[in-house]
Amino acid sequence: MxxxxxxxxxxxxxxxxxxxxxxxxxxxxxxxxxxxxxxxxxxxxxxxxxxxxxxxxxxxxxxxxxxxxxxxxxxxxxxxxxxxxxxxxxxxxxxxxxxxxxxxxxxxxxxxxxxxxxxxxxxxxxxxxxxxxxxxxxxxxxxxxxxxxxxxxxxxxxxxxxxxxxxxxxxxxxxxxxxxxxxxxxxxxxxxxxxxxxxxxxxxxxxxxxxxxxxxxxxxxxxxxxxxxxxxxxxxxxxxxxxxxxxxxxxxxxxxxxxxxxxxxxxxxxxxxxxxxxAPPRFLPEFDNLLLSHADRTRVIAPELKGRTWTVNQAHCVLLLDGFLAGLWKLDGNILTVELFESFGSSSGATKARTAEIVAEGEVLLAAMAEDGADGSVRFGSIHG
Known part of the structure; x- marks a missing residue:
């Protein structure tokens, strides 16, 4: 007990x-x-x-x-x-x-x-x-x-x-x-x-x-x-x-x-x-065990964001900021799209330093993992758009 x-x-x-x-x-x-x-x-x-x-x-x-x-x-x-x-x-x-x-x-x-x-x-x-x-x-x-x-x-x-x-x-x-x-x-x-x-x-x-x-x-x-x-x-x-x-x-x-x-x-x-x-920004794929291996997941996912890593039966790739779930991402060719949740977006006064850190980490991902070998870019917006 x-x-x-x-x-x-x-x-x-x-x-x-x-x-x-x-x-x-x-x-x-x-x-x-x-x-x-x-x-x-x-x-x-x-x-x-x-x-x-x-x-x-x-x-x-x-x-x-x-x-x-x-x-x-x-x-x-x-x-x-x-x-x-x-x-x-x-x-x-x-x-x-x-x-x-x-x-x-x-x-x-x-x-x-x-x-x-x-x-x-x-x-x-x-x-x-x-x-x-x-x-x-x-x-x-x-x-x-x-x-x-x-x-x-x-x-x-x-x-x-x-x-x-x-x-x-x-x-x-x-x-x-x-x-x-x-x-x-x-x-x-x-x-x-x-x-x-x-x-x-x-x-x-x-x-x-x-x-x-x-x-x-x-x-x-x-x-x-x-x-x-x-x-x-x-x-x-x-x-x-x-x-x-x-x-x-x-x-x-x-x-x-x-x-x-x-x-x-x-x-x-x-x-x-x-x-x-x-804790630096980290781009994690769908089904990362960090998000699935505890009964109480609040150590990574704030209670108000519970369920945000899924749409119906589709799991999304996730972005960690300061160690916690902060957004989603999608890699399409050599374009990395980052969608920040409302509390982390520009409307909440996200700093230029934070944005720069996300972009820098995204560029590391693109350099290592983009399949076509071409120079990529990091964009902010909806991953569904």
Whole structure:
């Protein structure tokens, strides 16, 4: 249960939480770090679309160029797989082998939500048939579905797809996910893709192994997203019942509380810079994990701006100013359009210095990430216009 105001833990206000989280996320200053190390430190990059992982690393790493991550994709040192929150993430191969089993209970619950469409389907047999099919050669989800319908013609096709995706650790093979290339989503198993071999089961069943894996994930999550509550990590992972792990680790952690009395855990040696440390503008892509990995997102998104990063079911790229959500952006060719929210716009007396900082950061993005190689420009206006 969350702590109440009667606890005696030191209080971290919103700005202090913001600066601590930005430091862990490599967003206070760009890190001199290889892309592979950054992907591991961040426990993966949300990757429903192909380009966001590249923009996530650009915002965080000094001198990053898309070719670095693309090369890691092609060498299979990083890969695209469903993990946290049942969404595609870009992970190192090692983390995929560790984190995919960690979230298997959530994937099992997801299958249970589709049981009405799976009446008469033997899920173990389904997993075996799908495994053999994709390990023969990478397949599209449509091809997997059609193959399974041969065995269970009366089952719901979508439910068969969900069951295959959840029961098996399926990797999106390249060229999907490689910068500057296109490719249909084709899938094979994690074991085959990383060279473990066909038929290799990467989902761990041992209780002892799982306990150690969960504890390690808690420590790494705090290193990348802390200080954080139990609910924060459960939101990031899409898992429940993580309180036991936090209690197991409590003697190794420091404990704070937020302004509402919620207990926040952290690594003793983790950076917690002062609330007044400058935070430069940063352009983050849609689905950046900074915005999705806490139950309480006010450390980055002011309450009055909740929901502004979405239009219906479309996620927008976001601009951080002073560490907090301040606007949206869109890159069209070599034109970067920036839309500041009302409280940050010119009508609010935005300073020339702030505008100059946004433009300078936008020009850094254009120089590194604009695909046509031509000189670009930064404009202010509506991203819908």
């Amino acid at each position: 969350a702590s109440t105001s009667r606890t005696t833990h030191p209080v971290l206000d919103t700005r202090s939480l913001n600066r601590a989280t930005l430091a862990r996320q490599l967003l206070l200053s760009r890190a001199e770090m290889p892309a592979q190390d950054a992907v591991a430190h961040l426990l993966g990059l949300q990757a429903q679309n192909v380009k966001p992982p590249y923009f996530q690393l650009h915002a965080r790493l000094a001198g990053f160029r898309p070719a670095e991550l693309a090369g890691l994709m092609e060498s299979r040192e990083v890969l695209r797989i469903v993990t946290m929150r049942s969404t595609i993430h870009t992970h190192t191969a090692q983390d995929a082998l560790t984190l995919r089993p960690l979230v298997q209970p959530a994937r099992d619950r997801e299958v249970n939500n589709f049981r009405k469409g799976l009446v008469g389907v033997d899920l173990d047999r389904l997993a075996g048939l799908a495994r053999d099919f994709v390990e023969e050669e990478p397949r599209t989800m449509g091809e997997i579905r059609e193959e399974l319908l041969k065995e269970w013609p009366d089952a719901d096709p979508q439910s068969l797809s969900v069951a295959a995706r959840c029961r098996l650790p399926l990797v999106q093979v390249t060229p999907r996910g490689v910068w500057g290339r296109s490719g249909q989503v084709r899938l094979t198993t994690l074991g085959v893709w990383v060279g473990a071999g066909p038929g290799v089961e990467v989902v761990e069943d041992g209780v002892g192994d799982r306990t150690g894996a969960v504890d390690d994930a808690v420590l790494r999550y705090l290193g990348a997203f802390g200080p954080a509550s139990v609910k924060d990590m459960q939101t990031w992972a899409g898992l429940t019942r993580l309180r036991e792990a936090f209690e197991r680790l409590r003697p190794r952690l420091v404990v704070f509380q937020d302004e509402n009395g919620v207990e926040l855990f952290d690594l003793p040696e983790a950076p917690r810079p002062g609330a007044d440390v400058p």
